[in-house]
Amino acid sequence: xxxxxxxxxxxxxxxxxxxxxxxxxxxxxxxxxxxxxxxxxxxxxxxxxxxxxxxxxxxxxxxxxxxxxxxxxxxxxxxxxxxxxxxxxxxxxxxxxxxxxxxxxxxxxxxxxxxxxxxxxxxxxxxxxxxxxxxxxxxxxxxxxxxxxxxxxxxxxxxxxxxxxxxxxxxxxxxxxxxxxxxxxxxxxxxxxxxxxxxxxxxxxxxxxxxxxxxxxxxxxxxxxxxxxxxxxxxxxxxxxxxxxxxxxx
Amino acid sequence: xxxxxxxxxxxxxxxxxxxxxxxxxxxxxxxxxxxxxxxxxxxxxxxxxxxxxxxxxxxxxxxxxxxxxxxxxxxxxxxxxxxxxxxxxxxxxxxxxxxxxxxxxxxxxxxxxxxxxxxxxxxxxxxxxxxxxxxxxxxxxxxxxxxxxxxxxxxxxxxxxxxxxxxxxxxxxxxxxxxxxxxxxxxxxxxxxxxxxxxxxxxxxxxxxxxxxxxxxxxxxxxxxxxxxxxxxxxxxxxxxxxxxxxxxx
DNA sequence: CGGCACATTAAGTATATACATATTACCCAG
DNA sequence: CTGGGTAATATGTATATACTTAATGTGCCG
Numbered sequence: 001x002x003x004x005x006x007x008x009x010x011x012x013x014x015x016x017x018x019x020x021x022x023x024x025x026x027x028x029x030x031x032x033x034x035x036x037x038x039x040x041x042x043x044x045x046x047x048x049x050x051x052x053x054x055x056x057x058x059x060x061x062x063x064x065x066x067x068x069x070x071x072x073x074x075x076x077x078x079x080x081x082x083x084x085x086x087x088x089x090x091x092x093x094x095x096x097x098x099x100x101x102x103x104x105x106x107x108x109x110x111x112x113x114x115x116x117x118x119x120x121x122x123x124x125x126x127x128x129x130x131x132x133x134x135x136x137x138x139x140x141x142x143x144x145x146x147x148x149x150x151x152x153x154x155x156x157x158x159x160x161x162x163x164x165x166x167x168x169x170x171x172x173x174x175x176x177x178x179x180x181x182x183x184x185x186x187x188x189x190x191x192x193x194x195x196x197x198x199x200x201x202x203x204x205x206x207x208x209x210x211x212x213x214x215x216x217x218x219x220x221x222x223x224x225x226x227x228x229x230x231x232x233x234x235x236x237x238x239x240x241x242x243x244x245x246x247x248x249x250x
Numbered sequence: 251x252x253x254x255x256x257x258x259x260x261x262x263x264x265x266x267x268x269x270x271x272x273x274x275x276x277x278x279x280x281x282x283x284x285x286x287x288x289x290x291x292x293x294x295x296x297x298x299x300x301x302x303x304x305x306x307x308x309x310x311x312x313x314x315x316x317x318x319x320x321x322x323x324x325x326x327x328x329x330x331x332x333x334x335x336x337x338x339x340x341x342x343x344x345x346x347x348x349x350x351x352x353x354x355x356x357x358x359x360x361x362x363x364x365x366x367x368x369x370x371x372x373x374x375x376x377x378x379x380x381x382x383x384x385x386x387x388x389x390x391x392x393x394x395x396x397x398x399x400x401x402x403x404x405x406x407x408x409x410x411x412x413x414x415x416x417x418x419x420x421x422x423x424x425x426x427x428x429x430x431x432x433x434x435x436x437x438x439x440x441x442x443x444x445x446x447x448x449x450x451x452x453x454x455x456x457x458x459x460x461x462x463x464x465x466x467x468x469x470x471x472x473x474x475x476x477x478x479x480x481x482x483x484x485x486x487x488x489x490x491x492x493x494x495x496x497x498x499x500x
Numbered sequence: 501c502g503g504c505a506c507a508t509t510a511a512g513t514a515t516a517t518a519c520a521t522a523t524t525a526c527c528c529a530g
Numbered sequence: 531c532t533g534g535g536t537a538a539t540a541t542g543t544a545t546a547t548a549c550t551t552a553a554t555g556t557g558c559c560g
Contacts, residue, residue, distance in 0.1 A: 017513080071541065177332060181284055181285055185492040187488075187491070191459040238439040239439075292510070302544065324508085
């Protein structure tokens with residue numbers, strides 16, 4: 001431990017390039033360096049911090065990846081104009097969500113059907129050829145109350161193992177996570193009035209406001225599954241957060 | 251242009267460390283390297299790619315930041331267990347949203363009031379001391395139709411300039427973007443049935459399902475503004491995407 | 501046989517160096 | 531004054547090197 005480290009205090013045990021990131025981020029967030037402002041050149045910062053250009057470069061590259069600055073050769077680095085607000089939406093599994101509320105979770109399959117893909121199915125899964133699909137509908141309970149109604153389509157061409165699975169006891173969401181570890185997903189979130197089917201499934205009056213989350217999961221370009229989750233509207237909310245520094249960590 | 255570059259084809263003009271990121275990402279996404287799998291050591295990868303350890307390190311650091319792998323000294327790097335799905339929700343300004351639909355955008359202020367913060371206001375903005383706030387309600391049109399109803403609170407302690415602004419012609423959202431360039435935000439998304447006020451503002455029958463987005467924007471710990479946007483439910487949907495590679499880019 | 505010092509290993513950080521690339525600025529010829 | 535070629539410049543990428551740090555394993559000695 002050198003003397004300078006002891007003096008530094010709080011910021012100790014942070015790498016230099018991370019400290020540079022933090023300080024620049026602070027200046028941008030505080031408005032000291034407003035959008036459009038040109039930050040010092042790498043060599044200038046290197047001199048200020050008494051380090052090499054490579055170290056500064058590492059910091060600047062990180063800031064550029066998180067979208068706080070834009071870098072132009074020969075011109076320098078500039079604070080970016082805030083465009084669209086983007087926020088990170090954490091979509092946890094329903095079981096965790098329910099247990100997070102302190103309720104006991106229960107799963108109940110309502111129906112399961114295997115069939116040749118209809119034109120509706122093909123639209124939802126972006127299928128060109130006519131393959132087979134499995135459709136599962138299920139209920140997720142929080143305590144005695146229905147929490148969420150699930151309607152799911154699984155593309156059998158992508159997940160042939162789904163033909164053997166009844167989903168009587170396992171929720172298709174967590175089952176699929178075992179089969180297909182990582183994927184890209186596309187979500188649509190909307191509010192709808194409950195139709196008669198949904199109303200009876202959720203035991204609410206027809207016409208009630210419900211939050212609907214539709215997710216389409218793909219892997220390497222082909223769609224695996226499409227799911228529509230219908231929540232009892234007033235009792236459920238999604239939370240999304242935006243913090244510039246963690247952008248990296250989606 | 252060397253011969254090898256010409257042969258490479260599609261992947262040309264990608265930096266080596268980015269190519270390494272892509273290939274490893276592919277193996278993880280395809281399931282070839284399942285969660286928990288230990289990837290080759292930096293030195294092994296360096297040899298495979300015929301490059302230095304630094305280059306591999308850059309790639310691995312990026313994968314670690316995006317949350318695809320976890321790195322442990324002396325042990326190696328491991329594919330991470332899939333936790334919660336997180337998706338990036340792009341929340342653009344309403345004007346852009348409307349124009350993206352090919353409709354003409356129009357803004358109309360409904361009311362504006364400056365007052366000492368009530369206890370409700372203080373709860374929404376996390377105010378401890380009793381300061382002043384401005385409350386603005388406004389309508390956003392898409393063509394002839396109301397698209398969205400806005401109810402906004404602005405913390406005057408954080409943005410004193412708001413006292414002088416009437417918001418008769420400028421939407422508070424875009425105005426605030428000028429004043430407070432960068433910030434963190436927290437969103438809640440839910441479905442509600444329109445009460446009488448909302449119903450008359452949006453000219454829909456009371457009880458209709460509406461999508462509500464509530465956003466609380468903070469800077470350096472203090473809350474700037476709270477806004478509730480009420481959309482005509484069935485006509486509007488939010489879209490969120492998850493792609494592992496871009497996690498960095500919020 | 502148990503515990504602790506020490507060596508080993510893999511990643512983390514930082515540096516100097518080198519060359520590539522994109523873009524701007526400048527200067528000179530027409 | 532204008533256009534185009536060229537030099538200067540800031541970032542981008544890659545390398546070899548060196549030292550640090552944390553975790554794991556090993557072996558020695560009481």
